[in-house]
Amino acid sequence: MELTPDHIRSIAALARLSLTDAEVEKYREQLAGVFAYMEVLNEVDTEGVEPTGQVSGLADVLRPDRVVETDATTRAALIALFPERAGDALVVPPVL
């Protein structure tokens, strides 16, 4: 598979990363190597094989959908983590 610098830039944009030209070239080489290695998976016959998404053996684990109050200490600790705040409110950049 041929990975071009434009491929790398568009993947980076999807992943909300920006890369320098040197990084683009580095990741292009490294990803090409990694994906070339992954081609070995095509040696395995998986015709009709169910994909495994998880191995817990559990299915449809549900809980009641209800609001649980947080204690004051935890609330204060959560708010203290806000990178930018106005009083107890989280400040975010404008969307538009």
Added chain:
Amino acid sequence: MQDKKISSVELTTEYLARNAKLGPVLNANITVADEAALAMARAADAAIASGDAHPLTGVPFGVKDAICTRDILSTGSAHMLDSYVAPYDATVIARLRGRHGVLVSKHNCDGFGHGASNENSHFGPVKNPWDLTRVPGGSSGGSAAAVAADLCVYAIAEDTGGSIRYPASLSGIVGFRPSYGRNSRYGIMPMASSLDVVGPMAHTVEDIAILMETMAGLDPHDATSVPDVVPAYAKELDGPVAGMRIGIPKEYFGDGIAPDVAAAVQGAIKEMEQLGCTVHEISLPHTNYAIATYYVLVPCEDSSNLARLDGMRYGTRGTGSLNDTYISARNAGFPDEVKRRIMIGTYALSAGHYEAYYRKAQQVRTRIIEDFTHAWKSVDMILTPTAPITAFKIGEKAADPLQLYLADIFVAPSSLAGVPALSVPCGFDRDGLPIGMQLIGPRMAESRVLQLGHQYQRVTDWHTRVPNLD
């Protein structure tokens, strides 16, 4: 402590002094909890005085920094979270603190658990206590080094595809990955949610058993934790192992394995025969596809999990417009290997590639699970080396990520299958570097795995050797 010969405050003070002296030499710690640890030690002493003691009460332990600990920094070894103080304890940590365990240190690791050498940390590489020019293994390298150097009695870490067992092997200690779902993942910085498992690291399997009794069990905060009854692991350690059928998968003894590692594992197999076990060659035919499977599934799940780290509600906020805010925060906050895995995962999940990579890997995962299911028809346990080589030099493999991915070759298949696997010291190579063997059991058969590991340790003394750091 329960005999009142030493108090938890005295013991904790000694461990804190040892961390102050040797922690920087190994670069094993990101945080030493000093005052908070002493407060926990005083509470432990009070619990002992009131007759409310447990084997873990007052015992100093450390935690991988990718696991959340209330009021104590949890960085994941990444710049993105270098000032993150979790407002809650991970469930396993809450359970240990509920027994008045004393949290003395948070351990350096590969950033968000991405790596096998502990060289991918914002806080610099960790050094192997047996040779300071070598890596301790990763991603839980700080935890392995700290236990090996007696900076804590045990450590709690996380294993997605070997992050407990691999460094345990390279650092000469015991590391245990229980069955997927046996321990709660709540409060763990997630990497690949279908593979992440929390487990303990210590010098002896007996300690592992005691820890598992407290850590394991259903957690309402983790929908993937299983409701199965938690056995009395420590009591069951002396259960019979004579007659246990041990499978040796021929795929694990190919070209890439160092001669000293092969010899040490052969020695361990002989010990198992002495214990009355029978040894059988088996085949796990899809072993060679495990790394490719793992390194598709993990970056995919990883890139999804890491999408939450946008610097908006916690972490390092970026600058500029909304989109630029995300980009600048993630660019500055993520180490190189994290970016690489996000790139691999984003590509593999993108339109037109999902079927060829993610779905294909999920199907091969089914094949790998079938290998194990088939093996359990003829054997009770599988014994392998934990790693093909012993600890390598810092920087030796840094330039080629694929080389480092291949380090996980013996620990990835059991991770994909979700079965319990234990790494136990079984020798040293010609340079004096530790070698570990891996015992793999059927799903939820932790007790059997721990029994065999414990009884092996009773007739060997590899785990009693300590690195010379003083």
